[in-house]
Amino acid sequence: MSKIVRTIADLFFPFVIVFGLYIVFHGHLTPGGGFQGGAVMASGFAMYAISRRIEHKALSKNIFSIIESLSLLMFAGFAAAGLMRSFFYNFLANSGLLFGETVLFGSNAGVLNTGGVIPFMNIAVAMEVASAFAIVVSCFILISIYKVDK
Amino acid sequence: MKLRYFLPCLLIFAFLFLSAHNIRDFGSPTHSEMDTYFLRNAQEQTGANNVVSAVLFDYRGLDTLGEATVLFTAISGVLIISKTILEDDNVDVKNC
Numbered sequence: 001m002s003k004i005v006r007t008i009a010d011l012f013f014p015f016v017i018v019f020g021l022y023i024v025f026h027g028h029l030t031p032g033g034g035f036q037g038g039a040v041m042a043s044g045f046a047m048y049a050i051s052r053r054i055e056h057k058a059l060s061k062n063i064f065s066i067i068e069s070l071s072l073l074m075f076a077g078f079a080a081a082g083l084m085r086s087f088f089y090n091f092l093a094n095s096g097l098l099f100g101e102t103v104l105f106g107s108n109a110g111v112l113n114t115g116g117v118i119p120f121m122n123i124a125v126a127m128e129v130a131s132a133f134a135i136v137v138s139c140f141i142l143i144s145i146y147k148v149d150k
Numbered sequence: 151m152k153l154r155y156f157l158p159c160l161l162i163f164a165f166l167f168l169s170a171h172n173i174r175d176f177g178s179p180t181h182s183e184m185d186t187y188f189l190r191n192a193q194e195q196t197g198a199n200n201v202v203s204a205v206l207f208d209y210r211g212l213d214t215l216g217e218a219t220v221l222f223t224a225i226s227g228v229l230i231i232s233k234t235i236l237e238d239d240n241v242d243v244k245n246c
Contacts, residue, residue: 028198033206065229072222079211088211093197103193110199118198121207121214128218132225139232146236 001051009051016044020130027122028115034125041126042133049137053145061138064131071127078117078124092116 001009023030024037082089093116094102101113179185192204206214 028200028203030200031202033200033203061229068222068225072218075218076215079215088208090196090208093195100197103197103199105193108199115198115203116196116208118196118203118207121211122203125214125218128221132221135225136228139228143232143235 001053006051009047013044013048016047017041020044020126024122024126025119026112028118029110029112034122035129037122038126038129039133041130042137045130045134046137049134049141053141061135064135064138068128068131068135071124071131075121075124075128078120082117090116090118092120 020037020039020041022037023032023040024034027033027037079088082091084091092098092100093114094100095116099113099115099117099119101111103111103114174180188201188205188209192201192209193199196204196208198204198208
């Protein structure tokens, strides 16, 4: 792509990633969550990769495949960690540990340090969705480079 | 437009219009026990202010696990097909 597109993509890439992370980490307080924040982060990766039209080392498919598998394992692991009561039992909620603060009943602004395992699951799903879309985009870019141009 | 195409279109339009006209008011479903339970207990049981998130990742977490697995399977298919396409052309696919 042209120099203008590359400059604007470089300029906007960190802001898109930070906005996606904001949606993910506030998933248990505000509208949004893992899927939506992961899609926003993946659009940032796609913008960067398409503007460069190369497979960047930091955005390679191998790393994203590993992240995808590990985040699915992390999601299933947090579900299985509550097996002392039941599958998907929220064992961290109201426990006083990380993300374990008690919330007040009714409509309130909310505290970030609540939610139990829900923030961890949001992060896992976000990593999976972001790496999935990044894999698709980098596959298509590779095919377009090797099959269409040559 | 011929009549035999016009008549089914009119029937479908009448059905959609009548069902939209006779729809229930927003926020008053016929069976509201589950909604009431979620709204009363979600904050206390899961510690999340966002009740949609609480349902998605806690009460109905198995559904989200299935969705994540579907996404994983789809990406595996994309990787396999792209690798096959690139190998047909004798491309060096170290990175696939």
